Amino acid sequence: MAAVTDAALMVPGPRSGLSVALRWLLFAILGLFALIYLFPLFVMIVTSLKTLDEVRAGNLLSLPPNPTLEPWISAWSTTCVGLTCEGLKGYFLNSILMTVPAVAISAVLGALNGYVLTKWRFKGDGIVFALILFGCFIPFQIVLLPMARTLGLLGLASSTPGLIFVHVVYGLCFTTLFFRNYYAAFPNDLVKSAMIDGAGFFRIFWRILLPNSIPIIVVTVIWQFTNIWNDFLFGVSFAGGGGAMPVTVALNNIVNSSTGVKEYNVHMAAAIIAALPTLVVYVLAGRYFVRGLMAGAVKG
Amino acid sequence: MASLTIQNVIKRYGTIEILKGINIDIDDGEFLVLVGPSGCGKSTLLNMIAGLDTISDGTIAIDGRRVNELHPKDRDIAMVFQSYALYPNMSVEQNIGFGLEMRGVPKEARAKAIADVARLLQMEHLLKRKPSQLSGGQRQRVAMGRALVRDPKVFLFDEPLSNLDAKLRVEMRTEIKKLHQRLKSTIVYVTHDQIEAMTLATRIAVMRAGELQQLGTPREIYDRPANTFVAGFMGSPPMNLIKAKVVDHDGGPHAAIDRLQDGEIVLPLPANDGLRGAAGRDIILGLRPENITDPQGAVGGAGPVLETDCLIEVTEPTGPDLIAVVEMGGKEVLARLRPDAEARAGQRSRLVFDMGKAVVFDAGTEARIA
Numbered sequence: 001m002a003a004v005t006d007a008a009l010m011v012p013g014p015r016s017g018l019s020v021a022l023r024w025l026l027f028a029i030l031g032l033f034a035l036i037y038l039f040p041l042f043v044m045i046v047t048s049l050k051t052l053d054e055v056r057a058g059n060l061l062s063l064p065p066n067p068t069l070e071p072w073i074s075a076w077s078t079t080c081v082g083l084t085c086e087g088l089k090g091y092f093l094n095s096i097l098m099t100v101p102a103v104a105i106s107a108v109l110g111a112l113n114g115y116v117l118t119k120w121r122f123k124g125d126g127i128v129f130a131l132i133l134f135g136c137f138i139p140f141q142i143v144l145l146p147m148a149r150t151l152g153l154l155g156l157a158s159s160t161p162g163l164i165f166v167h168v169v170y171g172l173c174f175t176t177l178f179f180r181n182y183y184a185a186f187p188n189d190l191v192k193s194a195m196i197d198g199a200g201f202f203r204i205f206w207r208i209l210l211p212n213s214i215p216i217i218v219v220t221v222i223w224q225f226t227n228i229w230n231d232f233l234f235g236v237s238f239a240g241g242g243g244a245m246p247v248t249v250a251l252n253n254i255v256n257s258s259t260g261v262k263e264y265n266v267h268m269a270a271a272i273i274a275a276l277p278t279l280v281v282y283v284l285a286g287r288y289f290v291r292g293l294m295a296g297a298v299k300g
Numbered sequence: 301m302a303s304l305t306i307q308n309v310i311k312r313y314g315t316i317e318i319l320k321g322i323n324i325d326i327d328d329g330e331f332l333v334l335v336g337p338s339g340c341g342k343s344t345l346l347n348m349i350a351g352l353d354t355i356s357d358g359t360i361a362i363d364g365r366r367v368n369e370l371h372p373k374d375r376d377i378a379m380v381f382q383s384y385a386l387y388p389n390m391s392v393e394q395n396i397g398f399g400l401e402m403r404g405v406p407k408e409a410r411a412k413a414i415a416d417v418a419r420l421l422q423m424e425h426l427l428k429r430k431p432s433q434l435s436g437g438q439r440q441r442v443a444m445g446r447a448l449v450r451d452p453k454v455f456l457f458d459e460p461l462s463n464l465d466a467k468l469r470v471e472m473r474t475e476i477k478k479l480h481q482r483l484k485s486t487i488v489y490v491t492h493d494q495i496e497a498m499t500l501a502t503r504i505a506v507m508r509a510g511e512l513q514q515l516g517t518p519r520e521i522y523d524r525p526a527n528t529f530v531a532g533f534m535g536s537p538p539m540n541l542i543k544a545k546v547v548d549h550d551g552g553p554h555a556a557i558d559r560l561q562d563g564e565i566v567l568p569l570p571a572n573d574g575l576r577g578a579a580g581r582d583i584i585l586g587l588r589p590e591n592i593t594d595p596q597g598a599v600g601g602a603g604p605v606l607e608t609d610c611l612i613e614v615t616e617p618t619g620p621d622l623i624a625v626v627e628m629g630g631k632e633v634l635a636r637l638r639p640d641a642e643a644r645a646g647q648r649s650r651l652v653f654d655m656g657k658a659v660v661f662d663a664g665t666e667a668r669i670a
Contacts, residue, residue, distance in 0.1 A: 189385035192352050197446075198373035198402035207398075211389035 048072060048268035055264050071265035075273055079266050080257060081250045088270055091250035094239075095229060096277075098160050098246055102167035103224040109168070110175020110220060111213065115205050117176070118183040119191050129180060135173030140233045143170070151238060158242035166238060167228045174227075175220050182216035183209065218288035226278045247274045302363035302376075302453035302486055303328050304349070309358035311344055311510075318344055320510045321358065326503060329484045335497040336507035337533070342490045343458060345507075349488060350456050351375050362453055373402070378447035379456040382463065384439045386431035386446075393427040396445045417449045420479075437468045444479075457489040461496065473499060494534045498522065506530045523657060528666040531586045531659065537636075540592070543629040543663065544585045546578040552604075553578060555585045555660070557629045561611045562648075565628065568604035568655050574670035575660065582663035589623065591654040592635035594643065603656020609648045610635075624649070 047055055048071050049064040058065075077087035116122075117129050147166055148157070156162030186209065194204045210217075235246040245253075251274045255267050304326050311319040319341045326332045334342040347353035349360055351372035360367055367375045378399070386395050393414055400410045418424045421441050431439055440460060447455055460476075461469045477500055480487055491497055497504050498518045506513040506521060506529075514526035525531035531539040544555035547566065553575040555567045567585070569575055595607060613632070616623040622637040635651055643649040660670040 187383060187385065189381045189383045190387060192350075192372075193379065193381060193385040193446075194387070194398070195352065196350060196372045196377065196379050197399035199398075203402065208387055208389075212387075 044268045044272055048265055048272060050265050052261070052263060052265055071263070072269040072273070074263070075254075075266045075270035079254055079263070079270065080260075081245075081253045082257070088247055088250055088254070088273055091245055091247040092273065094160060094244055095247040098163045098167070098244070099225060099228045099277075102164045102171065102228050103221055105164070106168045106171035106175045106224055107217065107220045109172055110177075111179045111210065111217075112205065113172070113176040114179025114181075114183045115209055117180045118186070119188065119204075119209075120201070129176075132173050132176045135170075136177060140170075144233070144237050147234075148238065158239050158244055160239075160244045163234060163239055163244060163246070166234050167224075167231070170234075171224050171227065174223060178216055178220050178223070179213070182213060186212070215288055218285045222281055222285055225281050229278050250274075304332070304454055304486060304488065305359070305361040305364070306345070306349070307359040307361070309345070309348065309360060310356045311341070311348065311353070312356040318510050319348075322507075322512050324505055324512065324515055326486065326488075329486055331480050331487045331489065331500055331502045333489045333491060333497040333501035333504050334507060335491055335494060335504060335533075336513075338492060339509075340507040341510040342492075342507050346379075346456055346458055346488060346490045349454070350377055350379050376453040377456055378450045378452040378454075379458065380443045380447050380460045382459040384431075384443040384463075386439060386442055388431050390430075391427065392423070392429050392431070392434070392442050392445075395431065395442055396449050399446065399450050413449050417445045420448065421445050436464050437472065440464060440468075440472055444476075448479075448483075453486065455485055455487045457487065459491055460489075462491070462493070476500060495536065498534065504534075506533060508533075523659075524668065525586065525659065526668055528584055528586070528661050531661070531668075535588060537589050537623065537634045539659075540585075540587045540589065540628075540631075540633045541661070542585045542587065542631060542633060544583050546575060546581045546583055546660075548579045555583065555658075557585070559628055560630075561627065562609070565608060567606055567653055567658070569660060569670065570603045570655060570658060572660075572670035574668075578669075583669070584661040584663055584666065585629075586659040586661060586668075587633075587653070587655075588657065589634040589636040591657050592626075592633070592651055593654070594637040594641035595650055595652050597638040597641060598652040598654060603654065603658070605655065606653045607650060608653070610651045612643050612645055612647060612649050615643055615645050624651075626651070 043060055046062070046064055047060075049067040049069070050058065051066070051068055051070065054065060075087060076089050078085060079087050081088070081091065113132070117125055147169075151157045151162045151165070154162070154165070156165055190208055190212075191204055194208050199207060229246075230248060231246070232248045232252065235249045236252070239245050240249060251270050254270050304324075306322055306324040309319055309322045310317060322341075322345060324332065334345060336342050344353060348355050351367065351370060355368050362375060362377070387398065390398065396414050396417060397410045400413060405413070414427070415424070418427055421444060423438065423441050423445065426434065426438055426442070431442065434442065440463075443460065457476075461472050464472060473496060480500075489496075489500060498521075501518050503515065504518055504521045505515045506526075508529055514521055514530045516524075521530060521534055525534065525539070528541050532541060542555075542557055544557045544567075546569070547554050547556045549566055549568075552571060553569045555569055557565050557567065559565055569585075598605070610626045612624050612626060614625040616625070617639060620639065622639050622641050622643065624635045624637055624641075624643045625632050626635060627633065637643055641649075659668055661667060662669050
């Protein structure tokens with residue numbers, strides 16, 4: 001009996017020549033695509049470690065003969081963004097001060113929305129959800145003018161709270177979608193049981209739902225963090241000149257500055273610095289990202 | 301512990317009535333089992349008692365106090381769910397203590413209550429584990445512990461054993477019964493398993509399509525089913541329901557039944573007021589399989605008995621019994637013989653009809669008339 005099962009489950013013993021060849025072809029194609037995707041990053045890294053002279057003299061792909069961190073230090077603390085020459089660090093901080101609260105607030109509100117839309121159903125909840133879902137498809141450009149006016153009226157123009165507000169409003173549609181779909185598959189019996197146990201609306205949310213939502217929280221945080229950190233349009237529109245300018249806008253201003261020589265090595269270092277946080281978040285939580293997306297999609 | 305009164309309870313979704321006026325009244329310490337096929341409204345009724353579903357009309361009262369408008373947490377009930385509904389993020393201990401914690405019971409008192417329940421259910425060694433680390437039977441136990449620890453007025457069980465394998469189900473069934481005998485608590489228990497209903501209940505409510513078919517003790521339900529639905533639903537194998545005609549014979553009512561092979565058979569009916577002057581009436585005769593048996597297996601009952609040869613179509617040995625299938629009134633009729641009874645398929649065999657426990661239903665309304 002065991003032998004039969006084993007034989008049935010195992011791949012046929014000796015591989016034919018053709019299947020081996022096909023396998024190698026597959027690996028070769030995959031490898032090639034991996035190289036294509038890694039190529040820009042490679043160029044950025046080697047360039048950021050060269051001096052400007054080496055960049056001008058050498059080949060784009062050549063390794064730095066004398067690796068130097070000078071461009072990185074310059075990008076971080078001395079290069080000019082517009083008229084001030086203090087590097088990216090201030091803007092990096094701006095981005096953190098904007099992204100972290102915006103991610104947190106939009107995630108919490110999205111979770112609450114999802115909780116209400118699935119566990120405290122009310123008349124017309126389907127329409128409400130459809131409208132929120134519709135928000136996911138509104139292009140950024142459409143809201144620019146009304147949002148600028150709104151921020152002006154609220155007294156939040158060109159400020160970090162203003163940007164947080166914009167990103168929360170815009171991100172809410174997505175976070176609501178994520179949490180609603182996750183909670184739709186969340187057993188109602190747990191909520192009923194908690195109700196009988198005497199827990200109220202927020203206690204059930206806080207003690208029962210949230211602790212069991214780690215996968216979808218990770219998905220939401222990665223999604224929101226990446227989008228908000230990488231956002232350029234809202235940043236340039238609502239905080240383009242002010243002290244709240246996020247790092248993406250600052251990076252643009254460094255690279256597009258029309259005065260002086262083009263410091264490619266500094267630009268590359270600055271670009272990597274600006275991209276680093278999303279990369280770190282993805283590497284740390286990426287495993288959950290895939291798992292979480294699946295958890296939301298397939299019940300159980 | 302408390303009494304439970306369900307008065308004219310109706311549940312409507314839009315214009316559709318899911319429950320059509322249910323009346324049930326049970327005393328303190330009773331074990332009420334709501335039983336019926338899926339979709340009969342038994343779980344809805346349980347949810348309404350729990351307060352998880354609104355009551356469209358009628359009254360539900362616990363201990364004489366109307367609870368229609370009370371929040372579930374204020375009804376002093378505890379519920380065991382079919383899915384167990386254990387909080388996956390909490391340990392067994394925290395699961396059991398959650399309800400107490402929500403009610404502001406101080407930590408020491410909580411710990412003591414949890415320890416008591418754990419001892420009662422013999423799961424002290426599981427307290428630190430997470431639900432995902434437990435087997436099905438252990439989860440079931442924790443779910444019961446969570447209900448027990450609160451010491452509520454009424455326990456509600458929603459098909460608690462249906463997710464367990466057959467062996468464990470029987471074990472847990474006994475355990476629930478023991479618990480009830482020990483705690484003498486009022487229990488409402490929903491199941492679609494008629495054996496669970498028979499074994500556990502002090503009173504059974506048989507439901508169908510939102511209507512209460514019969515409310516009674518297991519004995520009453522089994523011996524005196526109110527209609528053919530109850531007769532067919534309770535008991536395994538179910539009661540034989542045979543088309544017959546009442547005839548007067550030897551001065552008493554008899555049931556005349558057509559048979560394809562052996563011709564008409566006339567069975568004596570128990571003397572009963574419901575059958576006075578019923579000659580010529582079409583009826584459905586209800587006879588449990590154990591009341592049709594071989595002569596050696598027959599135990600003399602109080603009622604009339606008839607012995608006759610019947611053509612056996614099929615025999616099915618179940619171990620403790622031999623089920624023999626014969627044809628009567630155009631339907632397969634099951635007889636329960638001793639396992640070593642000499643009955644062969646395709647041959648005639650002598651069967652004893654113990655008519656003392658026969659019941660008679662009207663052929664039109666299908667309600668019991670005798």
